[in-house]
Amino acid sequence: MSERTPWKPVLNPGTDLLGLPLTPEEGFVASRLDGVTDLHGLSVGTGLSxxxxxxxLEKLVSLGAVSPPEVLDEEEPAAKDEPAGVHRKLYETTLHQLAAEERAGRARAAEEPELSAFCFDPLPAVVQALLENPRFALAQARLVAAHHRTPSGLEALAARAAFAADAGVRRALLRNPQLPAALLRRLHGGRRLLEQHKLVVSRDVPEQTRRAARELLRSRFATAEADERVEVILKTEGRCLTVLAGLPIDGKTAALLCGRTYTSTLLVQNISRWAAAPPALIAHLMKQELVRRSASLKLLLHRHPNAPTEPRR
Known part of the structure; x- marks a missing residue:
């Protein structure tokens, strides 16, 4: 569960509760999910413990009727509040008035609190000067990553391997609206498809970063191993397929997908809307118990352009 806000579950669009193997109590809970009530409110409103x-909710999530709560990546801990306001004020009231050359010169030898204050300077030359300062450390690198607004300054920061490897620096860079697409590829290009998809749908990063992440995901998917492709499709309940529209899959990926038993309504729905789904996968889904019990899922699959001929009769 997210550490930042309480989970407020809601049914996924298109969910057919009548087609799911739910107990009366589970169905009752499902009927009370509105996206604005958290778990405590659901307990009070339903009288259930x-x-x-x-x-x-665990049952509904397992069936694909409800999306699981978002969680922070374990390797990227939640950012802590920093005394950035004090340093920013020092820069704006005292240091900003200095000439650019003087600011760069002072940044090379600055000590605290000026050292952190210079992290708010908008000039990449000052960032470069800070990087030459032996006192410049992770705390300052995170400030620059979060608040600097020129691509060249961010590139200079990330060129230092020790800083680029820090989770706090990487997290701040991803949230920075001036993050260059080339730097995003360098920072995130080697991540697994599932991690890349998290960035695509993240609400913590700017839209231009999400757009660049979508292109990165598509590029990586085209060359990824079959098991990694299957992982991102299954673990996102097929949500990633919207981003991957138009990209085909190879025979091994199709075979792995056809070797699964499907119990998630949302996953089947998303695959049924995926034009690149191979005929063998559509045929396999039609044989699933989940689909045989749901008229709406049958209809979706029958309408797929790659649906086998016989089920259409």
Missing amino acids: PERIEAA
Whole structure:
């Protein structure tokens, strides 16, 4: 569960509750999900214990009827509040008035609090000067990553391997609206497809970064191993397929997908809307117990352009 805000579950669009193997209690909980009520509110509103609410939600998540709560990456801990306001004020009231050359010169030898204050300077030359300062450390690198607004300054910071490897620096760079696409590829290009998809849908990064991340995901998907492709499709409940529209899959990926038993309504729905889904996968889905019990899923699959001929009769 997210550490920042309480989880407020809601049914995924198109969910057919009547086609799911739910107990009356689980169906009752599902009927109360509105996207604005958290788990405590659901417990109060239904009269059920928190444990029973959590059990019902776990079942709904496993069936693909509800999206799981977003969690922070374990390797990227939540950013802590920094005394940035004090340093910014020092820069704006005292240092900003200096000539550019003088600011760069002072940044090379600055000590605290001026050292951190110079991290708010808009000039890449000052950032470069800070990087030459032996006192410049991770705390300052994170300030520059979060607040500097020129691509060249961010590139200079990330060129230092020790800083680029720090989770706090990387996190701040991803949230920076001036992050260059080339730097994004360098920082995130080697990540697994599932991690790249998290960035595509993240609400913590600017839209231009999400757009660049979508292109990066598409590029990586085209060359990724079959098991990694399957992982991102299954673990995102097929949500990634919208981003991957138009990209085909190879025979090994199709075979791995056809070797699975499907119990998630949302996953089947998303695959049924994926034009590149191979005929063998559509045929395999039609044989699933989940699909045989759901008229709406059958209809979606029958309408797929790659649906086998016989089920259409």
